[in-house]
Amino acid sequence: xxxxSQSPRYKVAKRGQDVALRCDPIxxxxxxxxxxxxxxQGPEFLTYFQNEAQLDKSGLPSDRxxxxxxxxxxxxxxxxxxxxxxxxVYLCASSLEHSPYSPLHFGNxxxxxxT
Amino acid sequence: xxxxxxxxxxxxxxxxxxxxxxxDYTNSMFDYFLWYKKYPAEGPTFLISISSIxxxxxxxxFTVFLNKSAKHLSLHIVPSQPGDSAVYFCAAVGSNFGxxxxxxxxGTRLTIIP
Numbered sequence: 001x002x003x004x005s006q007s008p009r010y011k012v013a014k015r016g017q018d019v020a021l022r023c024d025p026i027x028x029x030x031x032x033x034x035x036x037x038x039x040x041q042g043p044e045f046l047t048y049f050q051n052e053a054q055l056d057k058s059g060l061p062s063d064r065x066x067x068x069x070x071x072x073x074x075x076x077x078x079x080x081x082x083x084x085x086x087x088x089v090y091l092c093a094s095s096l097e098h099s100p101y102s103p104l105h106f107g108n109x110x111x112x113x114x115t
Numbered sequence: 116x117x118x119x120x121x122x123x124x125x126x127x128x129x130x131x132x133x134x135x136x137x138x139d140y141t142n143s144m145f146d147y148f149l150w151y152k153k154y155p156a157e158g159p160t161f162l163i164s165i166s167s168i169x170x171x172x173x174x175x176x177f178t179v180f181l182n183k184s185a186k187h188l189s190l191h192i193v194p195s196q197p198g199d200s201a202v203y204f205c206a207a208v209g210s211n212f213g214x215x216x217x218x219x220x221x222g223t224r225l226t227i228i229p
Contacts, residue, residue, distance in 0.1 A: 042219030106158030
């Protein structure tokens with residue numbers, strides 16, 4: 001496909017379970033971002049990769065959150081021991097260049113509900 | 116600390132009229148601003164952007180205005196169409212920050228009334 005693909009679209013987890021969210025960026029896109037969007041809020045930055053290098057993880061809310069992009073393409077966001085406050089839509093975005101002027105292309109997100 | 120603010124959660128506009136969405140920011144290091152549009156159950160899509168060296172950028176029915184002294188920008192849609200009904204997010208970035216991290220506002224839900 002031509003766009004950013006995220007899976008699963010919906011995930012329900014019981015409190016304490018681990019989850020893994022997958023992002024397939026647009027082919028050839030250098031930069032990859034993860035954002036968290038709570039209900040009624042704007043997307044909030046979690047972490048950023050340039051190719052396989054994680055350049056900024058300052059937005060990860062706790063050490064239960066971990067992201068990787070080992071080969072510089074597909075990325076996985078892992079949340080360990082999920083809590084209710086982790087319930088949100090997790091958005092992945094990619095951009096062609098390492099530049100603040102390169103628009104982000106977002107996937108449709110994964111809606112995580114922790115019960 | 117909300118560095119990008121959209122103080123109107125919602126806005127309703129008659130079809131054919133002008134829609135004006137507003138955004139304020141507090142960080143004077145922001146120098147590039149973007150608007151994204153979001154339909155339900157989809158990710159945001161890029162709409163239009165403006166650099167701080169300009170005060171206006173136009174793309175078809177969409178115009179963004181930037182007032183640096185007031186730390187304010189606005190998005191004008193003329194004429195408004197039913198397909199414009201969506202949530203609009205304002206976002207900002209500083210080119211000197213060393214990364215491309217966007218800071219988003221909380222969004223304004225625009226409803227175009229036929």
